[in-house]
Amino acid sequence: MTANDNEGRIAAGAAARDLAVLPRSPSEALVPLRPPEPPEREEIDPDPHPFLRMLDGLVTFVFLLACLIVGAYYWIKVKFDQPGPLATSAVVVVPKGEGVSAIAERLQRDGVIADRRVFMTSILYFMYLKGKGTLKAGEYEFPKYATMRQVLDTLVEGKSIEHKVTLAEGLTSYQIVQKLLAHPELKGEIAEIPPEGSLLPDTYKFGRNDTRQDIIERMQAAQQKFLDKVWATRAEDIVVQTPEEALILASIVEKETGRADERRQVAAVFRNRLKNNMRLQSDPTIIYGLAGGKGALDGPIMQEELDRETAYNTYKINGLPPTPIANPGRASIEAVLRPADSKDLYFVADGTGGHVFAATLDEHNKNVFKWRKIEREIRAREAAAKAAQEAAAAAAGEGTAETATTESAAGRPPAEVPPGPGAPVAKSIPGEMAADPITSGAFADPTVLMSPAHPFAVPPEAASGEAVPTPQRNPMR
Numbered sequence: 001m002t003a004n005d006n007e008g009r010i011a012a013g014a015a016a017r018d019l020a021v022l023p024r025s026p027s028e029a030l031v032p033l034r035p036p037e038p039p040e041r042e043e044i045d046p047d048p049h050p051f052l053r054m055l056d057g058l059v060t061f062v063f064l065l066a067c068l069i070v071g072a073y074y075w076i077k078v079k080f081d082q083p084g085p086l087a088t089s090a091v092v093v094v095p096k097g098e099g100v101s102a103i104a105e106r107l108q109r110d111g112v113i114a115d116r117r118v119f120m121t122s123i124l125y126f127m128y129l130k131g132k133g134t135l136k137a138g139e140y141e142f143p144k145y146a147t148m149r150q151v152l153d154t155l156v157e158g159k160s161i162e163h164k165v166t167l168a169e170g171l172t173s174y175q176i177v178q179k180l181l182a183h184p185e186l187k188g189e190i191a192e193i194p195p196e197g198s199l200l201p202d203t204y205k206f207g208r209n210d211t212r213q214d215i216i217e218r219m220q221a222a223q224q225k226f227l228d229k230v231w232a233t234r235a236e237d238i239v240v241q242t243p244e245e246a247l248i249l250a251s252i253v254e255k256e257t258g259r260a261d262e263r264r265q266v267a268a269v270f271r272n273r274l275k276n277n278m279r280l281q282s283d284p285t286i287i288y289g290l291a292g293g294k295g296a297l298d299g300p301i302m303q304e305e306l307d308r309e310t311a312y313n314t315y316k317i318n319g320l321p322p323t324p325i326a327n328p329g330r331a332s333i334e335a336v337l338r339p340a341d342s343k344d345l346y347f348v349a350d351g352t353g354g355h356v357f358a359a360t361l362d363e364h365n366k367n368v369f370k371w372r373k374i375e376r377e378i379r380a381r382e383a384a385a386k387a388a389q390e391a392a393a394a395a396a397g398e399g400t401a402e403t404a405t406t407e408s409a410a411g412r413p414p415a416e417v418p419p420g421p422g423a424p425v426a427k428s429i430p431g432e433m434a435a436d437p438i439t440s441g442a443f444a445d446p447t448v449l450m451s452p453a454h455p456f457a458v459p460p461e462a463a464s465g466e467a468v469p470t471p472q473r474n475p476m477r
Helices: 003-021 050-081 099-108 116-129 148-157 173-180 212-231 243-256 260-275 283-291 304-308 330-337 361-409 446-450 460-464
Strands: 090-092 136-142 163-167 202-206 346-349 355-357
Touching: 050 116, 050 260, 050 446, 090 099, 099 116, 116 148, 136 148, 163 173, 163 283, 173 212, 202 212, 212 243, 212 330, 243 260, 243 283, 260 330, 260 346, 260 355, 283 304, 355 361
Parallel strands: none
Antiparallel strands: 090 136, 163 202, 346 355
16 A cells, blocks of 8 residues: 555545535534433442431531521520610519529519520529529619629629628627617527627628628627737737737727727726736726626716625726626727837826826826816706706796687687607707716716715815815725
8 A cells, every 4th residue: 555545545534524514405404413422420329328328417417406506595695685674673582592493483573584494594504504603592682674694693793782780889798689689681589698798899781681690690700800810919018818808908998988099098007007906997897797788877876886896896806807898899909909108097087078197196186176177067057058948948838828828718729739740859958968877987987086985086175276185095906
């Protein structure tokens, strides 16, 4: 075969292909060419492996569950943070021992929350998943339109309504118990009157579920804690040897003065007297021995009461009384443990609410004479005020009688008109204040000092303004 033969065959094949693509007729030229047949596909097994079917279903379930959880989460979050149904603020009491479901039902019943189910779901999320505490019992005030978040925060943090009771320094344990029993917001009984001096006076806050015994126990714990703390900082030259003795002396200081700037001075006087083997001669101890801590005397201390033998009469006993005579405050305890640097042995009232101190008996007697003069002036003013009040009352009585006579003559019987709200109430002495009848300050009672048998008695001739002579004896105190 030659090259020319090959070329002829190629040319013939090309011509044949050209002829194949040419339409055989005009109508056939209008028919489109058919596409080639697709290749045959491999048949897929209609029954896959069981594990694959399970895996496919699990993925689908997890996806749907995740969508449901996300949707529920955002729905609950919207409900949890939207304003609540309260139109005004409300107070709700959650009793002790009440469960989560009961608390949610109570809040819904009182109109604090709109849906207890949403609230309980939120509790499960925050308390059990995030560990943010538990719901606390108490008396709670919720503001108007409070959200469930605010309500839950209030219950978890225990932001209950706080009541308070103030128990002043110098009250006896009996008086403190009476105040707690009279408080309307407290409940329960008190097992027994606590030991004198074991309660720390202060303002104590409490919730609705607290009892009176709870307050007593808190006061006792606070007193012991404070005493332990300050006892470690006591001065080296104090005369008390134990914390119990410190409480006894502090209670006397507490009853002797109410002025903060005098407590350390008064404590120094008692320290010096004990160091010199002198009796304390404190008038409040006489009152406690006679009244037993239940109150004050009906009048000033008389000589017979001064001479009466009791375990607390520091005019008769040496050293400290057996127990405190009141419950001292923090300042008086600190004053006893760190008294002032002083050599004073006496003090007496100065007429201004304070005291004047003296290191010698002669100086003290002069101070007593000055106080006697001030006291006479005070009594004179009180007597004049009382006389003026009685005269005004008598004049008012005469005017009432004349009015009654005139009304009777006119045929109208006199009528007694009760005072209206806000009407003034007559006082026995204008400007007089209710107070403990005892004159504040050791060795200061003028009735006692008037007695010739008293070692500090002021002689009658001193009334003329002459110098007060020193008494003939200086007894051991």
